Amino acid sequence: MTGVDDVLALGDDALIAAQRLAEWTTNAPELEEDIALANIALDLLGQARLLLTYAGELEGEGRTEDDLAYLRGDREFRNVQLVELPRGDFADALVRMLFFALYQRELYDGLVIGDDARLAEIAAKAAKEVAYHVDHSTLWTLRLGDGTPESHRRAQEAVDRLWPYTHELFEGDVPREGWLAAVDAVLAEATLTRPSDEDSRFRPTGGRKGVHTEHLSYLLAEMQVLHRAHPGASW
Amino acid sequence: MTAVPLWEVFVRPRRGLSHQHVGSLHAPDATMALRNARDLYTRREEGVSIWVVPAASITASSPEERDAFFDPAADKIYRHPTFYEVPEGAEHI
Amino acid sequence: MYGNDIPEQPGTAGLLDEVAAAERDLAGRDHDASADPTAYFDAVIAADGKIEPRDEMPEAYRKGLIRQIAQHAHSEIIGMQPEGNWISRAPSLKRKAILLAKVQDEAGHGLYLYAAAETLGIDRAELYRLLLAGKQKYSSIFNYPTLTWADVGAVGWLVDGAAIVNQVPLCRCSYGPYARAMIRICKEESFHQRQGYEILYTLATGTPEQKAMAQDAVDRWWYPSLAMFGPPDTDSTHSAQSMAWKIKRFSNDDLRQKFVDMTVQQAGVLGLVLPDPGLSWNEERGHWDYTQPDYDELFTVIKGDGPCNRERMAHRQAAWDDGAWVREAAMAYAEKKKVTT
Numbered sequence: 108m109t110g111v112d113d114v115l116a117l118g119d120d121a122l123i124a125a126q127r128l129a130e131w132t133t134n135a136p137e138l139e140e141d142i143a144l145a146n147i148a149l150d151l152l153g154q155a156r157l158l159l160t161y162a163g164e165l166e167g168e169g170r171t172e173d174d175l176a177y178l179r180g181d182r183e184f185r186n187v188q189l190v191e192l193p194r195g196d197f198a199d200a201l202v203r204m205l206f207f208a209l210y211q212r213e214l215y216d217g218l219v220i221g222d223d224a225r226l227a228e229i230a231a232k233a234a235k236e237v238a239y240h241v242d243h244s245t246l247w248t249l250r251l252g253d254g255t256p257e258s259h260r261r262a263q264e265a266v267d268r269l270w271p272y273t274h275e276l277f278e279g280d281v282p283r284e285g286w287l288a289a290v291d292a293v294l295a296e297a298t299l300t301r302p303s304d305e306d307s308r309f310r311p312t313g314g315r316k317g318v319h320t321e322h323l324s325y326l327l328a329e330m331q332v333l334h335r336a337h338p339g340a341s342w
Numbered sequence: 343m344t345a346v347p348l349w350e351v352f353v354r355p356r357r358g359l360s361h362q363h364v365g366s367l368h369a370p371d372a373t374m375a376l377r378n379a380r381d382l383y384t385r386r387e388e389g390v391s392i393w394v395v396p397a398a399s400i401t402a403s404s405p406e407e408r409d410a411f412f413d414p415a416a417d418k419i420y421r422h423p424t425f426y427e428v429p430e431g432a433e434h435i
Numbered sequence: 436m437y438g439n440d441i442p443e444q445p446g447t448a449g450l451l452d453e454v455a456a457a458e459r460d461l462a463g464r465d466h467d468a469s470a471d472p473t474a475y476f477d478a479v480i481a482a483d484g485k486i487e488p489r490d491e492m493p494e495a496y497r498k499g500l501i502r503q504i505a506q507h508a509h510s511e512i513i514g515m516q517p518e519g520n521w522i523s524r525a526p527s528l529k530r531k532a533i534l535l536a537k538v539q540d541e542a543g544h545g546l547y548l549y550a551a552a553e554t555l556g557i558d559r560a561e562l563y564r565l566l567l568a569g570k571q572k573y574s575s576i577f578n579y580p581t582l583t584w585a586d587v588g589a590v591g592w593l594v595d596g597a598a599i600v601n602q603v604p605l606c607r608c609s610y611g612p613y614a615r616a617m618i619r620i621c622k623e624e625s626f627h628q629r630q631g632y633e634i635l636y637t638l639a640t641g642t643p644e645q646k647a648m649a650q651d652a653v654d655r656w657w658y659p660s661l662a663m664f665g666p667p668d669t670d671s672t673h674s675a676q677s678m679a680w681k682i683k684r685f686s687n688d689d690l691r692q693k694f695v696d697m698t699v700q701q702a703g704v705l706g707l708v709l710p711d712p713g714l715s716w717n718e719e720r721g722h723w724d725y726t727q728p729d730y731d732e733l734f735t736v737i738k739g740d741g742p743c744n745r746e747r748m749a750h751r752q753a754a755w756d757d758g759a760w761v762r763e764a765a766m767a768y769a770e771k772k773k774v775t776t
Contacts (some may be wrong), residue, residue: 130523132538133516133519137368139374145536152532204688251761253449253771254765255764264729330523334526341637342632348764365550366553371772
């Protein structure tokens with residue numbers, strides 16, 4: 108049987124990733140990209156809502172998606188640290204999207220054929236969205252990696268900065284092999300170097316247990332401020 | 343820096359209809375143009391298929407040629423079925 | 436798409452019918468060719484036809500249209516900022532999704548309009564440059580701050596409402612690409628005003644604090660929204676020629692009156708008060724009498740000294756500058772692939 112924390116983990120990943128990505132609105136390098144990033148943030152937000160609603164039902168204490176999103180503290184969130192890291196530059200955003208979307212692809216592929224019918228249904232819908240996120244982040248990783256010297260430098264720095272946080276994605280049931288092969292293929296074509304596992308001793312972890320980076324509390328403070336200022340109000 | 347090319351976008355609203363021009367956008371290459379067109383012009387399920395064409399590749403008739411191109415068709419009304427008289431009593435014609 | 440559990444809002448349906456009628460009229464109109472291009476232009480305008488991109492047109496018509504369409508496009512893009520301000524703090528996940536989709540629509544509308552302007556022979560990059568250099572304007576309404584969540588509702592109801600009243604007649608504008616862009620935009624925007632109205636209705640029927648928040652927002656946005664229609668007809672520099680060329684179809688004052696007449700009733704349904712003690716029904720005119728907005732304030736804001744002018748421009752400039760390396764990378768990649776394939 109699926110545990111509440113398992114579903115919260117999926118929902119929180121999607122919610123925090125959406126919140127970060129939505130920060131790009133009005134800040135993207137071109138208008139077309141502003142629209143594309145908003146579409147992806149909307150996909151993730153939609154996944155978060157379905158998953159948090161389901162988590163609330165599993166818990167059985169009558170908590171809604173909004174109760175779970177707005178009335179939990181940072182120690183109660185179950186997302187991986189990768190998605191809560193600050194917005195960074197465009198390379199950070201797209202490399203992070205590549206790592207995360209490829210992970211979500213593996214994750215949802217598993218859930219679609221899993222025992223939990225409800226999760227399978229959510230995953231089937233989300234899988235189509237994630238396929239687009241993989242496509243979008245792949246195209247941009249190629250362009251940044253193999254574009255100009257500056258974009259190559261920034262893309263490589265983003266890969267190096269984010270890589271340690273990817274290990275946390277595979278502490279659960281999602282297998283790493285398929286993900287690693289897919290990442291390797293994109294990075295190689297983008298002329299980017301993937302940090303070797305041997306060299307990466309820094310492997311931050313704890314998100315699934317509610318231990319986060321310093322950044323999550325700030326993100327939640329902003330996200331929750333209005334909702335918490337009016338207890339019990341409808342919006 | 344070179345200007346980012348302009349692309350014209352054509353969308354097939356649903357199966358059975360032809361692609362129709364819906365607008366334009368800027369993109370560095372065809373791959374990105376197609377994605378941008380998807381995000382910009384089909385957010386509300388407006389289409390099932392998209393074409394993008396570099397605006398620079400379109401050859402258009404010019405307004406100066408309007409008379410020579412399109413006027414000569416005006417007096418050839420025998421191309422339309424309404425030109426013909428059908429005798430009374432003839433069916434399915 | 437998003438649940439509307441509020442009373443039907445008066446006024447909007449009629450405006451949407453006008454958009455649909457304008458779209459129907461696009462089809463099936465053309466005009467006798469004439470050897471003289473100027474005569475052709477005049478004949479098309481006289482017969483309520485559409486001018487298309489490669490037609491001969493007076494230089495002043497072309498320039499005026501570029502100015503107006505660009506200003507309209509810039510307004511959509513700068514207008515993303517005051518509303519985008521609340522995406523991260525939206526009070527429910529449903530509201531967050533709606534607001535994000537709405538702000539995204541504004542980006543799309545900006546793009547449709549830039550594309551329409553480009554058919555007149557000016558490049559989008561040049562239009563960006565003119566905006567950032569302060570050579571082209573955007574609607575002064577977006578230089579006011581969104582201080583509370585209720586402002587998101589007030590912007591949707593009043594600002595988008597005023598914009599729709601302004602824009603619906605543009606669906607019949609004499610320039611084809613502009614008219615077509617406006618039809619698409621008006622159809623998409625019909626949800627914008629409703630979501631604003633729904634936000635205010637929810638607040639106005641919520642806790643006392645929420646209702647006060649809603650009233651405060653309406654108090655601050657009412658007069659700036661009236662000012663969106665521009666200076667009174669007696670002072671408007673561009674109106675007469677625009678009307679003759681059928682770019683503009685109604686005067687600033689006519690549209691302002693139409694907006695007031697629609698809005699008074701809607702405010703009543705919300706149970707909120709429009710901050711004008713002079714509002715009263717004039718039986719003789721068949722319209723509401725109202726107090727004019729402070730046009731000195733409007734000109735102060737237009738000239739750059741509104742509360743947020745500097746921030747809005749700095750934000751846009753920073754986004755553009757920060758994105759330069761990305762745009763260069765994409766072009767460099769495209770060039771490389773062109774050479775090697």
